[in-house]
Amino acid sequence: MKTRRQFIKISAAGAGAVALGLHTMKVNGLSLFGEESTEEAASNEDMTATPTYCEVCFWKCAGWTYVDKKGRIRKIIGNKNDPNSNGRLCPRGTGGIGMYYDEDRLKTPLIRETKKDGTQYFRQASWDEALNKVAAKMKEIKEKYGAEAFGYFNHGTPGGHLEHLMRAYGSATNAEPAFAQCRGPRSVAYLATYGAFIGSPECTDIRDTRCLVLIGSHIGENMHNQQVQEMSMAIDQKATIITVDPRFSTPAAKSKYWLPIKPATDIALLMAWIHVLIYEDIYNKDFVKKYTFGFDQLKSHVKNMTPEWAYGITTIPPDLIRRTAREMAGHAPAVVIHPGRHVVWYGDDTQRERALGILGALLGAWGKRGSLYIPEAKPVPKYPQPPYPKPKWDWKDLNNGKFPLALMGITTEIMRASIPRYKPKHLVRAWLSAGTNLPLSMPDKPLLKEALDSIEFFAVIDTMPMEVTGYADVVFPEATYLERYDFLRAAQNRYPSVALRMPAVKPKYKSKPAWWIVKQIGERLGLHEYFNYNDYSEVLDWQLKQIGTSLEEMKKIGVKTFSRETGPIYLSDNEDYQFNTNTGKIELYSTEFESNGFDPMPVYKAHPEPPRNFYRLIYGRAPMHTFSRTQNNHNLWDLMKQNTVWVHPTVANLWNLKNGQKVWLKNQDGAVSDFAVEVRVTERVRWDSVYMVHGFGHSDKKLTRAYGRGASDEKMITHYAMDPIMGGTGMRVNFVTFLKEKPYKNRKEDKA
Numbered sequence: 201m202k203t204r205r206q207f208i209k210i211s212a213a214g215a216g217a218v219a220l221g222l223h224t225m226k227v228n229g230l231s232l233f234g235e236e237s238t239e240e241a242a243s244n245e246d247m248t249a250t251p252t253y254c255e256v257c258f259w260k261c262a263g264w265t266y267v268d269k270k271g272r273i274r275k276i277i278g279n280k281n282d283p284n285s286n287g288r289l290c291p292r293g294t295g296g297i298g299m300y301y302d303e304d305r306l307k308t309p310l311i312r313e314t315k316k317d318g319t320q321y322f323r324q325a326s327w328d329e330a331l332n333k334v335a336a337k338m339k340e341i342k343e344k345y346g347a348e349a350f351g352y353f354n355h356g357t358p359g360g361h362l363e364h365l366m367r368a369y370g371s372a373t374n375a376e377p378a379f380a381q382c383r384g385p386r387s388v389a390y391l392a393t394y395g396a397f398i399g400s401p402e403c404t405d406i407r408d409t410r411c412l413v414l415i416g417s418h419i420g421e422n423m424h425n426q427q428v429q430e431m432s433m434a435i436d437q438k439a440t441i442i443t444v445d446p447r448f449s450t451p452a453a454k455s456k457y458w459l460p461i462k463p464a465t466d467i468a469l470l471m472a473w474i475h476v477l478i479y480e481d482i483y484n485k486d487f488v489k490k491y492t493f494g495f496d497q498l499k500s501h502v503k504n505m506t507p508e509w510a511y512g513i514t515t516i517p518p519d520l521i522r523r524t525a526r527e528m529a530g531h532a533p534a535v536v537i538h539p540g541r542h543v544v545w546y547g548d549d550t551q552r553e554r555a556l557g558i559l560g561a562l563l564g565a566w567g568k569r570g571s572l573y574i575p576e577a578k579p580v581p582k583y584p585q586p587p588y589p590k591p592k593w594d595w596k597d598l599n600n601g602k603f604p605l606a607l608m609g610i611t612t613e614i615m616r617a618s619i620p621r622y623k624p625k626h627l628v629r630a631w632l633s634a635g636t637n638l639p640l641s642m643p644d645k646p647l648l649k650e651a652l653d654s655i656e657f658f659a660v661i662d663t664m665p666m667e668v669t670g671y672a673d674v675v676f677p678e679a680t681y682l683e684r685y686d687f688l689r690a691a692q693n694r695y696p697s698v699a700l701r702m703p704a705v706k707p708k709y710k711s712k713p714a715w716w717i718v719k720q721i722g723e724r725l726g727l728h729e730y731f732n733y734n735d736y737s738e739v740l741d742w743q744l745k746q747i748g749t750s751l752e753e754m755k756k757i758g759v760k761t762f763s764r765e766t767g768p769i770y771l772s773d774n775e776d777y778q779f780n781t782n783t784g785k786i787e788l789y790s791t792e793f794e795s796n797g798f799d800p801m802p803v804y805k806a807h808p809e810p811p812r813n814f815y816r817l818i819y820g821r822a823p824m825h826t827f828s829r830t831q832n833n834h835n836l837w838d839l840m841k842q843n844t845v846w847v848h849p850t851v852a853n854l855w856n857l858k859n860g861q862k863v864w865l866k867n868q869d870g871a872v873s874d875f876a877v878e879v880r881v882t883e884r885v886r887w888d889s890v891y892m893v894h895g896f897g898h899s900d901k902k903l904t905r906a907y908g909r910g911a912s913d914e915k916m917i918t919h920y921a922m923d924p925i926m927g928g929t930g931m932r933v934n935f936v937t938f939l940k941e942k943p944y945k946n947r948k949e950d951k952a
Contacts, residue, residue, distance in 0.1 A: 205652055205673070206320045208312065210665035210902045242268045250704040251279065251758030253689045255357065255681035256292040256299070256833075257826040258378075259401065260689045261285035261425050262759045263293060265682055265704035273297050273682060273705060281759045283426065283693045284401060290423040291824045295835035299663065299680045300708065304832055304904055306665055306677035307709035322675070327710065327720075330674050334632075335724035337657045338369060341630050347371045348591045351614045351628040356635035357686045357701075358661055358678055358714035365718035366632065368585075368730035372594035373617075373628060375609030377641040380928050386539045388605050388926045389553030392792045394566065395780030398539045399692050403575040406430035410531035410570055411440045415466055415556065417540045420450040422821040424541070440531060442524050444469065446818060447846070447891050448884035457524050460886055463816050463932065464546045464807040465514040469521065470555035471804060472510035475502040476525035477562045484532055484564030491777065492561055494789025494800070501801045513804065532563040534570025547921025547930035550605075551802040554790065558802070561786045567771035574771070576764050577692035581746045583739045585730045593626050600625075603927035604796045610927035612644055615651040634661040634678075634714060637668045640828040640895070640912065643920040643929050661714055664832065665902045677711040679703075684713035685736040688743060694769050697761040698747070700740065700754040798925055807921075807933065811868060814935035815851065816889045819913040828895035828914075831906035842910035844880040846891040852881040855938055864939040865911055869918040872943045874899055877911035890936060 247266040254261045254276075262282035266275045276296050280287035309330035310322040325333075341350050347370030354362045355376045363374060379387075383400075390398045406412060407430040419431050431451070434441070441455040444466065452458040461469060477483040478499050488495055507518035528535050537560040543549050565571035595609030598617045603610060618628040642648045652658065652671050660672040669675045682704050689699040707713070719731040733739050741751035749760050771777055778784045782791045794800040810816055824830070824839040831837060845865065847857060857863065862876035875897050885891045897912030921930035 205312070205658070205671055207667075207670040208320055208322055209670055209900050210306070210310070210322060210675075242266075242274055247274060248704075250702055251700045251755060252276070252682065252704065253282075253699045253701050254289065254293045254296055256296045256830060257423065258356065259284055259423075259425050260691070260699070261289055261293050262689070262699040263289055264758065267704050271705060273300055276682075279699070279758045281757065281761065282699060283695065283697055283761065284691055284699075285425050286429055288425070288429065290425050290428070291839060292423060292826055292830065292836060293425070295824070295830075295833060295839075296682065298833035298835035298837075300682045300705070302664070302832060302834065304665065304902055305663060305680075305709065306669070306675060306711065308677060309710070310669075310672075310675040312673045325674075327712070330676065331717075331720045331724060334659045334674055335721050337630060337659075338721070338725060341657070342370065345627070345629055346592060347589075348373050348593050349627060349629040350632065351375075351618065351630070352632040352634075353377075353611065353614075353636050353638060354634055357681070358634040359636065360687055361714040361718045362632060362634040362661065364730070365722050365727075367588040368722060368727045369725060370589045370591055372591045373598070373609070373614065373626075374595055375611040375614050377611055377636055377638075379606075379608040380610045380612065380926075381544055381641055381643070381931075382542050383540075384606070384608065384926050384928050385543050385549035385923060386553040386556075387607055389550050390539065390557055391607070392605070392781070392790045393554060393557035393561070393787055398572075399575050401426055401691065401693065402539060402541075403573050403692070404430075404536045404538060405570050405573045406536055407433045408534065408570040409434055409439055409536045410534040411442070411528055411536070413442045413444075413528065413535065413537045414451055414455075415444045415470075415538070415540060416543075416545070417538045418445075418449050418451060418820050419538075420454075421823055422541065423823045440527055442527065446886045446889050447820075449820070457520070457527070459516050459520065459524070462513070462515045462886070463818060463889055465510075465804070466545075467548065467552050467555055467802050468505070468510045468513040468804040469516060470552070470559055471502050471505040471802060472507045472514075472521050473525045473528070474498070474555070474559055474562060475505045476507065476522055477529060477559075478502060480522075480526070482526065482529035483562040487533065487564030488562060491566075491779070491786050493781075493783040493785035493787050493791075497789040498558065498801060505804075513806075528559075528563055533565050533568040535560070535563050535565040536571060537563070537565060544923070544928040545930050545932040546807050547923050547928075547933070548805060549923050549928055549930055550925040551799065554793075555802040557786075558788050561788060566786070567777070569770050573694060573769045574767065575692040575694070576696045576766050578690050578696035578698055578747060578762050580688050580690045580698065580743050583733070583742055585732065597626055598624070598628075599927070603923075603925065605792070606926045611638075611642060612647060612922075612929060613927065615642075615644070615647050618651040619647075619654045628655070630655055630657040632659050632661075633668060633672075637662075637666040637828055639667040639671075640914045643914075643917045643931050645918065661717060663711070664829070665900055666828070667898070667900060670900065676717050677709065678717070679707035679711040679713045683707040683711070685715065685740060686713070688740060695761050695764060697759055698744075698749075698754075699759045700751070702737070702755065793925070796925075810888065810935040814868060814937045816932065817867070817913060817916055817934045817936050818889050818891050818932055819894045820891065822893045825893070825895055828898065831895055831898060831909065832903040834905060837905045840893075841905075842878070843893040843896040844878045845911065846880050846882050846885040848885055848887040848889075849881055849883060850887045851890075852879065857881065857938065861940075864941075864943055865916055865936045866939050866943075867916045867918060867937075868935045871915060871918050872939065873897065873911040873915055875908045875911055876942070
């Protein structure tokens with residue numbers, strides 16, 4: 201069945217139709233939009249504080265939401281007992297109130313309709329009608345093709361609720377961009393090397409480190425709260441910071457060494473560092489002898505990977521490579537080799553992460569103070585329910601033997617399995633999505649469009665009219681995190697903790713929490729035993745009592761920290777530790793990679809160079825924005841309204857570009873940015889690259905602040921390099937050039 205669904209911009213029927221009267225909502229003399237006000241200030245004693253943890257980014261810092269006597273949210277502050285935040289929220293966290301008051305929010309369920317002339321539009325619907333439509337379609341798909349034919353894309357807490365529904369329904373055909381489009385390579389690499397995950401938050405003991413090594417990791421720009429605070433401590437304690445980045449980033453400005461590496465050559469630098477440690481005999485011999493496997497093979501492997509060899513590839517001078525390697529060795533084992541977060545760059549990303557892990561092992565920088573500590577989380581028992589039914593097939597079967605070490609579903613593979621012309625053995629017929637904006641996270645736009653045209657049905661849960669909602673058959677307006685109960689946050693850290701999120705206010709408009717939406721669908725499907733509660737607070741209270749607390753206590757304290765049960769934070773010098781690998785050791789030589797036909801040790805391979813007059817596109821984060829989800833939040837928009845494209849002065853002179861000049865970007869495949877972007881002329885980026893903050897250039901006019909602001913880096917990502925080990929999509933393989941005049945295509949769109 202060919203759907204040929206049109207992209208529909210959410211109309212006033214679903215967003216922005218209701219006036220909020222925000223001019224009356226004032227905080228400490230300023231309105232939420234910064235207008236002058238005579239509104240009285242409110243003291244903490246005049247307000248009610250309810251516990252929450254943040255949903256503006258994935259760090260999930262715990263805090264308190266303060267509501268005044270008129271039922272208005274006045275502020276959000278950090279919880280002092282939270283190890284993720286230490287009582288201090290970042291700009292995103294304090295600005296979370298803007299999600300609640302955003303007048304562009306989705307307000308009511310929407311259903312796609314088609315006119316006689318073939319044009320499509322959204323109409324408002326009741327909750328019953330929308331829920332019944334989705335449940336009916338799920339029944340139909342299950343009866344005709346099996347539950348497995350209903351795929352789903354999940355992310356964050358709403359995605360967790362969606363996964364519960366779909367597993368109860370009988371489908372494990374799922375994927376989330378957090379794996380194949382973000383941090384999957386490091387999960388696979390560290391599991392193969394150490395037999396353990398690096399975790400979230402990452403188990404980096406930055407506060408006690410003597411040397412912090414950052415490879416394309418932008419602490420202070422990505423606002424990983426705890427790590428930013430600990431990096432500040434490390435700076436105060438005069439720790440050495442080594443930053444490897446083609447851009448002079450915020451942490452580079454705080455570093456003793458900045459290595460402005462040529463993009464796509466990181467593995468060469470890492471192997472040269474390893475060469476120096478081994479051949480200058482400055483590696484941690486006791487640690488390597490006791491805890492590692494494959495040292496002799498590694499020594500032979502890197503024999504010719506000298507700093508001189510790496511210089512010709514990376515442009516980093518040999519003496520600087522040696523000095524930085526010696527600096528690490530001099531501070532070992534109190535060295536943090538940061539694994540990064542968004543690490544899908546060039547298609548060989550799992551091997552780059554392996555090289556990071558190997559480097560840390562040679563320094564003995566695992567399980568030692570100031571390196572990577574041994575984290576622990578508090579297991580939260582599952583609320584009583586029957587076992588999930590076992591699907592006849594799941595996401596693994598969609599890979600058709602590719603990506604043998606993938607740990608989660610691959611987004612592009614679910615999309616490919618949704619297109620009949622690929623003749624998939626297991627055809628995906630319909631989708632559900634929660635917490636992820638696929639058009640701005642997926643690199644293969646033609647594949648996404650063809651998959652959307654091919655599926656029979658698509659339903660989306662979201663708080664905002666993001667681009668993904670324009671392709672849905674049914675849109676559910678989700679309540680924001682300030683209006684709902686959610687899963688307990690069980691954070692792994694030096695000591696395990698749990699945090700409570702509870703509603704501070706009732707949901708605005710007709711929005712509903714994700715747990716309620718999936719429960720309603722589940723009950724319509726006859727899955728009552730999987731949703732045996734009236735309110736999600738019942739689930740939380742039961743779980744909390746099983747781990748030695750209660751909902752009543754957690755409402756008062758917000759966060760509870762527990763004693764460790766699985767061993768020490770750090771290894772003692774004489775401890776006999778077994779790693780969860782094939783050899784029981786840290787595998788410098790990966791037996792798992794070898795048995796699956798991959799290089800057991802990382803090998804540098806050259807990547808394509810930019811065409812003439814093109815420059816490699818690199819992208820990153822800003823401290824006030826998360827992905828593409830916060831640009832319309834008036835609190836955060838006010839801090840950064842648009843992105844810019846960073847251009848080196850040499851390139852600016854070549855193109856006669858001026859600071860602040862607007863240009864359109866065009867990539868190697870002819871894709872042109874929808875909107876112009878201002879040039880920032882700066883020596884903080886290499887001449888062969890340009891840089892943009894991700895998440896701007898929204899194309900839906902119902903995002904009244906975000907629409908047309910800056911350019912979308914994602915629009916320029918039409919090519920990617922697939923990681924053969926785990927299916928990640930390396931996206932820093934695109935090149936752009938500049939257009940000084942508005943392209944004709946964009947002019948026509950303006951007139952339309």
